[in-house]
Amino acid sequence: MSDVKQWMTTAVCKGCNAVGTIRPILYGYPTDEMASNENIVLGGCCVSSNDPDYACKACHWECTRDPVSGELIGFPFEI
Numbered sequence: 001m002s003d004v005k006q007w008m009t010t011a012v013c014k015g016c017n018a019v020g021t022i023r024p025i026l027y028g029y030p031t032d033e034m035a036s037n038e039n040i041v042l043g044g045c046c047v048s049s050n051d052p053d054y055a056c057k058a059c060h061w062e063c064t065r066d067p068v069s070g071e072l073i074g075f076p077f078e079i
């Protein structure tokens with residue numbers, strides 16, 4: 001579940017313009033394993049129905065990913 005997908009290695013963060021820093025956000029109370037896993041971003045315990053799926057490791061810019069175009073959409077979502 002914490003695998004770094006191919007697109008993540010080339011994704012550009014729209015918050016800080018870093019490349020390859022986007023990681024999946026994992027919600028819930030973190031285990032020691034999760035806390036030491038550099039391939040995820042901890043999202044905390046508060047989960048709503050409209051949470052971002054990914055975040056930047058460097059600046060914590062949050063986003064979701066369009067399943068069709070692959071474009072990253074910043075949070076809060078512009079829908």
Ligand SMILES: [Zn+2]
Binds near residue numbers: 016018058060061
């Ligand atoms: Zn960033």
